[in-house]
Amino acid sequence: MQLDEAKRRFIEGWGTLGSAWGVSRTMAQVHALLLVSVGALSTEDIMDQLQISRGNANMNVRALMDWGIVRKELRPGERREFFSAEKDIYKVATLILKERRKRELEPLMRVLGEINQVEPSPTVSAEEAAAFTQMMSSIQSFANLADRTASTLIKADENWFLSTFMKLMRPGP
């Protein structure tokens, strides 16, 4: 396969994956494009290669910077900005984990904390209230597990990340 064709396919596949995980297709494609580009790209480059508008390119590149997985690169004597992606895929995973934890896990835990005590009420059976409380507790415990696991992985360096996951996969003696 030719390099261009391979890149095209990767960008498409990464976009599809992104949309399955709640990331907009274009944002994932911009990320993919930067991942497979050797140097940094300008907004214009991104517009050309993905056939998207200036506003769209700008918005998505900024979103990727918010996630911490794309950096702005300034060149002396150049007015315009260039962008490059973090190439270490374990670092990328860590940064994404960090951001999703903040954006999704934290709000969930807040809600769970707010609703875990239900007042006794004459119109509701004790059984029903108990079932609810138990379900909330078990979700809370799972969320806590996820939260602590995430924070451990986030703090860890890459080698530790890898080796710990390896242990998880093949629990040794």
Place this chain on the structure above:
Amino acid sequence: MQLDEAKRRFIEGWGTLGSAWGVSRTMAQVHALLLVSVGALSTEDIMDQLQISRGNANMNVRALMDWGIVRKELRPGERREFFSAEKDIYKVATLILKERRKRELEPLMRVLGEINQVEPSPTVSAEEAAAFTQMMSSIQSFANLADRTASTLIKADENWFLSTFMKLMRPGP
């Protein structure tokens, strides 16, 4: 807080979480409703409680059954169907993991496998081709890690799931 209000908030929160993870809001809400309901619910119950149409309720309940996290419950002498959710949250997590692995990880790995050899070409620098190949390899290695981790967790029983994650969080001596 009253039980009804707490349920309402949970359903809303679960729906929001779902949409951040690429699951439609309504599908997540139907799941949440079944999670916090003591008995099984009929399609009509779901329509009433979530204020959605029959077609919508039916589609989402079937999707949840495809994921393996909701079961049909038939009652003797009743024509209509009732639905109930798997209440063990670790089991739910395992079933979701299993399905997402199949739907998203496998296609990604297939694409990566197809594009990892790029033909040498006179119009492309060796450096560029090498960078691409290296990036694809590193993503492949990460995908493999994720795949093997997922399959280990899927095969594991609940206690093992918990205890292994515990080890991951607090690596002991």
Place this chain on the structure above:
DNA sequence: TTGAACTTTCAATAAAAAATGAAAGATTAT
């Protein structure tokens, strides 16, 4: 200070995804 080069914003538009509801399809009792 002006204007050239670039970035950002945002109201309007387009595209994609989800929801509706009526009709068609099942299933069972009579």
Place this chain on the structure above:
DNA sequence: ATAATCTTTCATTTTTTATTGAAAGTTCAA
């Protein structure tokens, strides 16, 4: 076989989300 009851489908509509592009904003050199 027919009717009653319930489920499924799917063309249409609605809602949500993403994209565009022109205008406004910024930065800097001259």
